[in-house]
Amino acid sequence: MTGGAKDAGPGWYPDPSGAPGMVRWWDGSGWSDVLLPAGPGVAVRSTPSRPPAPAPVDAGASAAPGRRSRAGVWIAAGSVLVLVLAVLGSVLLLRPDTAAPGAALAAQPPAPSPPQAAAPAFPPGTVRIVDAEAGISYPYLGEGWREFDLGVQLETTTTAGQYFTTQEDTPDGGIFISQCTSGPVAEGYGWAGPATLATTTRVLADSVRANYYPRPNEREVLRDEARTVDGHAAHLVEFALTWDVAGYEASGERAALLLIDVGRPAPALLYVSIPNTHAELYGVIDRVLGSVDVL
Numbered sequence: 334m335t336g337g338a339k340d341a342g343p344g345w346y347p348d349p350s351g352a353p354g355m356v357r358w359w360d361g362s363g364w365s366d367v368l369l370p371a372g373p374g375v376a377v378r379s380t381p382s383r384p385p386a387p388a389p390v391d392a393g394a395s396a397a398p399g400r401r402s403r404a405g406v407w408i409a410a411g412s413v414l415v416l417v418l419a420v421l422g423s424v425l426l427l428r429p430d431t432a433a434p435g436a437a438l439a440a441q442p443p444a445p446s447p448p449q450a451a452a453p454a455f456p457p458g459t460v461r462i463v464d465a466e467a468g469i470s471y472p473y474l475g476e477g478w479r480e481f482d483l484g485v486q487l488e489t490t491t492t493a494g495q496y497f498t499t500q501e502d503t504p505d506g507g508i509f510i511s512q513c514t515s516g517p518v519a520e521g522y523g524w525a526g527p528a529t530l531a532t533t534t535r536v537l538a539d540s541v542r543a544n545y546y547p548r549p550n551e552r553e554v555l556r557d558e559a560r561t562v563d564g565h566a567a568h569l570v571e572f573a574l575t576w577d578v579a580g581y582e583a584s585g586e587r588a589a590l591l592l593i594d595v596g597r598p599a600p601a602l603l604y605v606s607i608p609n610t611h612a613e614l615y616g617v618i619d620r621v622l623g624s625v626d627v628l
Contacts, residue, residue, distance in 0.1 A: 368476035468595035489516025504580035583608035
């Protein structure tokens with residue numbers, strides 16, 4: 334860093350490249366690759382001595398290959414197809430095992446439904462991911478997030494969305510990512526109509542814990558509540574996991590599973606996960622949850 338910029342503390346700052354309405358994370362010594370729309374859940378700092386602009390990024394650089402591949406559907410507000418997204422880095426651990434869903438969370442009693450806060454707003458014209466198979470859409474989170482191309486997850490029959498890699502090589506040979514993905518729920522998770530929204534969401538939460546995270550781990554349930562999404566009944570389970578396993582850069586993660594009755598044979602699952610190596614992005618969870626539309 335040079336000049337007075339050395340005094341700029343970590344935080345979100347207006348994008349130094351000048352992108353209107355966008356902010357970028359400054360960690361006190363360098364810029365993150367993640368560029369987000371300014372808005373609720375993102376506290377933007379302002380200082381007379383802003384950190385220096387990042388070095389130009391080679392748009393032609395190829396992304397590191399994932400262990401699975403799949404083409405997804407991206408649609409902007411005017412039916413614009415988004416084909417290329419810049420790679421960053423955070424957290425799906427692709428595990429070779431397919432452990433069955435646990436019962437710990439499913440056994441918990443239903444939580445009361447607290448009043449829901451107003452949905453955080455994204456700027457007008459924000460590109461949206463349209464998951465026609467699941468029947469929902471939600472915002473694209475900006476530069477650094479790329480189209481999900483790692484195959485179909487166990488909990489859904491198809492998987493669409495976005496992610497960025499946070500660790501290229503985990504101890505079992507997979508990758509660790511931060512993700513915001515969706516799909517119709519697969520059979521075997523207890524779905525039998527709207528009355529089973531809560532129990533199915535809990536079983537799904539047990540499943541992702543068993544399949545995608547280092548073990549052993551500990552879980553703290555942050556929210557377990559009924560919600561309404563775009564006029565449709567839904568249920569949310571959000572939890573924080575912690576672990577102490579050698580070889581992993583992250584020692585924990587915050588994850589949210591939102592299950593929505595979209596009026597189809599299978600409900601839509603939205604899964605958002607962010608490891609604690611990128612805790613500055615935790616505010617994105619509520620922003621996305623408050624911006625889901627049913628098709």
